[in-house]
Each structure stands twice: as structure tokens, then as C-alpha cells.
Amino acid sequence: MNRSARPLGQTLQLTLAHVALIAYTLIALFPVALVVMNSFKVRNAIFKTPYNLPDAESFSLVGYETVLSRAAFPSYFLNSLIVTVVSLLLIFIAGTMAAHALSEYQFPGNRLLGLYMALGIMVPIRLGTVSILRLVVDLSLVDTLIALILVYTAMGLPLAVFVLSEFMRQIPRDLKDAARVDGASEYRIYWMTVPLIRPAIGTVMVFNMIPIWNDLWFPLILAPSERNKTITLGAQQFLGQFVSDWNAVLSSLSLAALPVIVLYVLFSRQLIRGLTSGAVK
Template sequence: MMRHFSRWILLIIACIFTVICLYPVLLMLISSLKSNAEIFARPLGLPTSPTLKSYRQLLQQLPYFGYIKNSIIVSAAAVFLTLLFGAMASFYLARFDFPWNPALFFFFLMGMMIPIKLGIIPLFLFMRSLRVLDTLWSLILIYTAIGIPMAVLILSRFFRTMPKELEEAARIDGCSNVKIFLHILLPLMRPALGTVMIIHFITVWNDFFFPLVFIHNEAKKTIPVGMLTLFSEYSTDWSVLFAGLTLSSLPMLVLFFVASKQFMEGITAGAVK
């Protein structure tokens, strides 16, 4: 009886937490269907006459699909490079024993301990010397460097839980380290890879600071910086702003639903070891 009661308590708490998390998203969607005057008159109420006028104004005022394309290119490239280099570094740290491995692992962890924004001036000069300033490559390189420490931290732990008998059997069959990494271990790492992919994609997609510093060309801006033009000194069209925020959240929702199974397996894997 007590176990049944505790289940109901946990279910109620989960429902309350879900409502709290989904309410801002629902409010954003509802506000995008209102006029600007109605948002101020009834900020929490349902729209009296839902309209898509704010979405049409958004596409007329801004090159919004260009911002979407830039954000997708930067996010996809940064996530891919982070997974690639992070997985290779994690494989090395977890499977090859060298005296400098602990120091190398700590070096990667320092990338999470030290805020990268503290070095924004040297980074700016470095990007200018590479001649990638005001290009999407500057963002891709920065976000890859930001994501690798987190990827190494997560993936190296997963690599250590893999039985070494798999690799030994593969080596007996003539597989090289590259084939073992690509064809045996990586397919088994999908939960961890999915976890890193979702966390880093959301970080890159929502970042405002680095595109503001490194990108000045209007055609190269990402969504967070591009949406800044909707704010004026004296007034802001909130309905158009909410419409842009609603559209910009769709790729993250799609990614989460596609990779949610791997994500949940990844964050709960340590509980069953």
C-alpha cells in the first residue's frame, strides 16, 4: 500500500514539474498568435482571435530563413566535429595506458573549469590571424573547442564500461584500432553520443555571445543575434518576437524527439552499472 501511495506522489510531482517546464513554451506559442496590443492587454490569456500575422511580419522584416540556415550549419558542424574529436580523444584516454593520461584528462577538464569568455580578446585576435573572422568557421571552431571537454568527460566514462573482450576478439580477427573504434565501439556508444549531441546542440543553438562578437555581416548572423534587430530603443513588436522564438525552438524539439531514446539511455546508464 505504501509503495502504491509513493508512486502516486512521484507521479503528481512529475506532472507538476512537466506543467512548470511546458508553461513558458505554451505561453510563447499563444503569444505569437496574438496582436501586440492583446499581449499587453491580456498577457496570460488565450487569444480572442488567433492570427498568423506576426509570422508573416517576421518573414517580411528579417531574412529569417537565412538565420535558420546559418544556425543549422554552425550547430551541425560543431556537433559533428565535437563528437568526432571527443570520441577519438576518449578512446585514447580510456583504452591506452600512458603515464601522461591523467594529466591529459585533467587538461581537457580545465576546458570546463575555465570560462572561455575570459579569453575573448586573444580569441578575437586569433580568429583574425586565421582570416576566419566574420565567417561561420569562426563560430564552428569556437563551439568545437567548447564542446570537446564535455564530450571527453562523458564519452571516456562510457568507453571504460565497455568490455575489453570485444576488442580482444576483434584483434584476433585482424581488426585494427581504427576498425575497432569505428565498427565495434562507436555503435555501442549511441546513448552517450546522443547525450553529447543534444546537450551541445542546445548550447550552440542558443548562444548569443560569440555570434555577437565574431559575426558582423548580416548574411552570416545566427538566430539569437538576428532576432536582436526586433528590439528597438523605444518599442518592441512582441508578437513578432514570440513568433521568431517559436520557430527557432522547433529544430531543438525535433532533435530531442528523434534522439530522446539515446539521451534517456545515456543519462541513466550509470545507474545500472
């Protein structure tokens, strides 16, 4: 069907739809673009001509220089990376193992255990903070990255087990039974099924990565020291102190957003597929 064959009314409708979508896309991007753009400008230009792109006259890296010399951003970044990667690894290992057990074996209490694990999908872990802090103190884990890792793993497991076991149920039985006849151990069979649900695992990982990386609450409460700050908490406190130094504020905002935006561009397909496939269920 070519364009000219379309009735006028439909063309009008399509145009209106595009206008609405473009308008909202601009609203979604404008604030972020404004901050990134102005982070490369001199102080005067930030206030006088915020809408203009940096040019030869207004271009400046002074904000970035302040941020990199004053705040321990590389160390914050490393902490966030450790916490996120190790939590995801634990969610992956413990989550696939539990999902395998729940989907593969019939044992008394199987359904009940599934329900027990699913409780955490709806109840926010934050409500247990008072006791989490006490527990972490009792375990001498206060102000360590390990405390954050354990909490995030507990937070991510319910949805991971739920989604992964749904997918594991769809793996044909014959495949596993054939392996059993060949004398494979149950552990081997588990390890064999993991690659078969790779897309689901990818989705679960991307899905957990964002809230872990962006969390402010638990770093603030469990690991607030300079040595263990994550980038989200580090940025929050840096921004609070340098509130009047707009060059530094804009640069640190851009720096903190950059890794997430890069990851998002790389994984957006996976993330969006996860959101949409989860909803159909």
C-alpha cells in the first residue's frame, strides 16, 4: 500500500499521532539533554543561554575538573560495579538452581515453596529495613558491600525464581530424561538446562540491574562511609554539598548518568522484550 492510496483522514490521523509522540519524546529527553549540554559550558552561559549548544566561546570543562578532583567518583563507580555484578551473579546462581528444583521435581511442599518465594514480588523489602540493619550489625557486616549484596540478592530472587521457573517448565521433558538414561547426574542436568533459557536469564539480569545500580535507600542506611559509597549515594551527597557550583553539579549528573545510558542503549532490546513478554503472561 503506498502513501497516496491512503485516504486523507487516515493521513491526518497518522500525522497527529506522530506529532503527539514527537512532543512527548521531546518532553522525555529535554531535561536530560539540557543538563548534559550545559555541563560543557562556562558558568555565565549556563544561566544566560541554557538552550544553546556549547560553542567555542562558552565551551568549558571546568565542571568535570572539579568533580574529578573533589569527589572519589572512580571509587564510587567501582563499588557500584562490584555490588551490582556480584548481586546479579548470586541471583543467577541461586535463582536458576531454585527455579530448576521447583519446575523439575515433584516433592511435597513444592507449590507452597513456590508461593513462599513469590511473596517477595509484591512486598517491598524496604519495610524490613529496621531489622535488616540489626541483622547486619549482628553479623558484623555493617558498612560493607557484602551487606548490600545480600540484601539485593534477596530482593531480586523472588521475581527471578518466578520468571525462570515459568521458562524452565517449557523445556521438553524428553531432553532431560534422555540425559538421565545416559547416566547424567541431576547437577549435570541442571547445568544443561541453564543455556536453554538464556533469553529469560538475560531479561531477569537486566531487570534486576537497574534498581540495584540506582538504589539510594540501602547504601544510605547500610554502607554510608566514603570507602563503601555507591555511585548513586556518592552523587547524591556530592550534589548536596556543591549545590551552588552549577558547573560541578551538571558535570557530576552527566557523569553519573553516562554508564546507565550506555548500558541502556546496549541492552534496551532485552529490557523491553522482558517488560513486554512478562506482561503477556
